[in-house]
Structures are given as structure tokens and as C-alpha cells.
Amino acid sequence: MTTAKSDTIASQISKTLAHRIIAGEIEAGAKLRQDHIAEEFGASHVPVREAFRRLEAQGLVVSEPRRGVRVAGFSLEEVREVAEMRAALEALALRNAVPHLTKAILDQAEEANRAGDRAGDVQAWEDANRTFHRIILTPCGMPRLLNAIDDLHTASARFLFSGWRAEWEAPTDRDHRAILDALRAGQAEMAASVLARHVQTIG
């Protein structure tokens, strides 16, 4: 994963930290010290602070005014909250995407779905899963909504990785198939409600 070198340092740092938090490399509640991180990245702490603000916006860390930043916790409560938000917003996005869905797009989605079935580890499965959702939702053309969904998806992923790590095997995803079938049949509402339920079952 080569980080685009045109990015600012702040953005590189925020991406790397986000990845670590999602992957569970830094445990929930752990303090993040700006100087230590700055040193690790060979940077000063100014871009680190900016990275913190972004992570805060994504809900991956919480920041208290002069007391530093720590990795956001995720209790069952919080995971459920994220799942419910995702369900509501993804259903909304899908309803708005439906008029713009073409056969080509649905075929792409199906391919992503197959990639998920073939996946050998959690990471690969999650990538395929996210791709699937993105493909069918992006055509809604609502950037703010898509951003919000993306952040929620990230939070979900965190949970996903924490849970199974070791004993994992690819679950053939019936829900995805059902959503595709409904979309192909032009049953938008059906697709949206399956999607909503599907997202919630994660929590």
C-alpha cells in the first residue's frame, strides 16, 4: 500500500494511525502521545495534531482539551450504534442510487461479491465487502452521505477485526446476493430493507 506522495504528512499520519486502530494494533483507550508519534514518523508534532483532528472526526479517537487523545472505545453499545446508523444511511443511499443503477454496475457488484466468497482472510473479505457496498451506493451521488457511510464502515471494520482474528472463514454472503436479486428485479424497497437488516446483523 504505497501512500501517495502528494499527500500532506498530516494525512499520511492519519491514514496510518487509522489503519492501526482498525487493525487493533493499538488497543481501545490507549493514549496517543503527539511527540512520540511525531518522532516515529520523523515529523514534528504539528501535522500529528492535525491528523488527530481528522481521526477525531472519524470517531476513531476522542480528544480532551488539554489532556490528550486516546483511542475511542467500542463497547457493544457503540458497535450497535454504528450498525444502526449505517443501516439507516445505507438504506437511504441505496434508495437514491437505484434510479442510476445500470446492469454494468450490478455486474461489478456481483464480481465484488464473488471476490468476497473467495477471500482467504478477514482483510480480503472486508475489502471485498466494502467494495460491494460502495459500488451499489456510490451512484446515489450524495457525497456527504457517502462520506458519513464510509466513516461508519471504518468503525465497523474495527469491530470485525477485533472479534475474529484467528478463527475465521469466509461466509458466503446470502444477503449480498439477495440485495442484488432484488435490485435486478427492480424491487428497490425490498433491496433497501434487506440491506438495512444485513448491516444491523453485524452488531
Added chain:
Amino acid sequence: MTTAKSDTIASQISKTLAHRIIAGEIEAGAKLRQDHIAEEFGASHVPVREAFRRLEAQGLVVSEPRRGVRVAGFSLEEVREVAEMRAALEALALRNAVPHLTKAILDQAEEANRAGDRAGDVQAWEDANRTFHRIILTPCGMPRLLNAIDDLHTASARFLFSGWRAEWEAPTDRDHRAILDALRAGQAEMAASVLARHVQTIG
């Protein structure tokens, strides 16, 4: 409006700028120069940059890597998008709040509603309006959801102020009343769907 002096400078700046953007004092698309703003606040540009990151998260400005920050535009499209997101999320919040709603809370909400009817200008009405929504939604106990709603509400307010400024008079808010009635009658779903429709009619 005395800004709490315990806040960091960055947070004070972000609040002030947010207020200006919402009030329409800075027009959509206008560039925000960090040095100029820093000078105005008698601060260095470091906290200004952090403020920018927060405003970015709220969707009030958009930032391009080395090309600065500008006030986010809000076309009809974008306003509609915000309205739909609010509808989805506020309905969700209300459904989760219902089990925790007490008569005392509903009375508070009614009072906020009356304050809105009495309001003499847009600002006062908007304050009351926001209070009303907050009172009935906060009991859901989902902090992330409430944050997201708050940001969306802010974006809506921006639209509100831009539109009417001059010719404005307090609309007695039937929807709010209908929501309260439904809640008092224990009809949660009814309340949620009225709320959703209510929020969307803004767009």
C-alpha cells in the same frame, strides 16, 4: 456570547468561524486564509489550521491539499442531501429515545415549542427549534448519532439564515405539535414518520 475561556484557541476559532459561515457573513466558496484569520484572532496559524480541520469535519468548509480552504457551497442538491440525512437519522434517534421519554421531558419540549412560536426573529426561532429537537432526541443515549445530527442541523441552519433574513415571521409549528401528540399517545412510529417528513420539508 461569552466564549468559555477554558477552551483551546483552536476551538474558539472554529466556533466563531462556524457561526459566521452559518450566519452567511462569509459567502459560499470564499477562501479562508490562515494567516489573515490568525492575525484577526491575535493567534498563530497553527490553531487556525486545527480549526479548519474541525470545520471540515462538520462539512462547513472544504479543503484541498495545498490549495487552501474554502467555505462549502450549498446548492439545492446539498441542502436536500442534508435534509434527507437528518430525516433518516433523527427518525432513528427518536425511535431509540422513545423508551426513555418521560412526561417531564415532553413538557420541556412543549415549552421549547412555545418559545419558537413566540420568537421574534429567525435566530430565536432556530434556537428554539434546535432545542426542541435536542430535547426529544437526546434520551436515545447514542452520542455518535447525536453528534452527527447536530452537524447536520448546523448545515440546515445555514440554509435557513441565507434564505429569509428579511421577510420572516414565526410559523406556528404544527409538525412539532403533532410529534408531541403522537409521543404522548405512545405512537412511536407515527412520531418518527412525522419527524422524518417534517425535517425533509425544509429542503
Added chain:
DNA sequence: TCAGCAAAAATTATAGATAATTAAAAGAAT
């Protein structure tokens, strides 16, 4: 032994200075 206070260390937040990038302006060539 433990609570409470004082000093020291660590950490956050901000300032001031520098490097790197982009936007603007001026001039040259068609």
C-alpha cells in the same frame, strides 16, 4: 500505611521562523 501536598518530569498548546508549493503578474513570441 496512607492521605495530602510540593517539586519535577512529561505532555499539550501555541508562537515564530523556514521551506515548499501555488497563484498572480509581467514580459516575450507568435
Added chain:
DNA sequence: ATTCTTTTAATTATCTATAATTTTTGCTGA
């Protein structure tokens, strides 16, 4: 005149240094 280049100015992003705050440590006294 208009487009393209070159130079200049403005602006963003970063670094180093300093001030302010919080946390930790170590001591004192009950």
C-alpha cells in the same frame, strides 16, 4: 491581441522553540 514562459508575490505546510498545563514522583505528617 493572445498565448506561453518566466519571474515575483502570496500562501500553505512544516519545523524548532517556548509557554502553559497536566501527570507523575517523592516527600512530609498524621
